[in-house]
Amino acid sequence: MKTTLMISKWIALSLVMTFAACGGEAPLDGAALVVEKGCVACHGEKGGAIAPIYPNLNGQYETYLRLQLVAYKSGKRVNAVMNGMAASLSDEEITALAAHYGK
């Protein structure tokens, strides 16, 4: 009985540890990220712009979007709004955002 209890505790602990380890390496969820980072305010949830003054991102190639975000972040492409939006994005976030909006 005692052994069974110890074994189940050990299994529970290893499950928790496995989930914790996976959590750090799981790919970022692009759909959640566009809400968290505020992209939806202008580009919508799926990349259809909310107003004509904002570009549609849906239909663009993933690689194109990723390179634009990298260029905004580095300042190579200049736009007051997007330079600010891209400044705080990590490489992993840029990849996930481009994958979410792009094709």
Ligand code: HEC
């Ligand atoms: C306040 C409105 C606003 C928000 C919020 C915003 N953007 Fe933009 N975005 C723009 C505007 C305006 C442009 C066009 C800028 C230009 O002319 O370079 C643009 C351009 C882009 C482009 C380049 C599109 C192209 O066709 O070259 C990408 C990619 C992009 N945004 C991604 C994002 C992502 C990802 C987020 C969230 C992290 C975001 N934007 C948040 C307004 C916004």
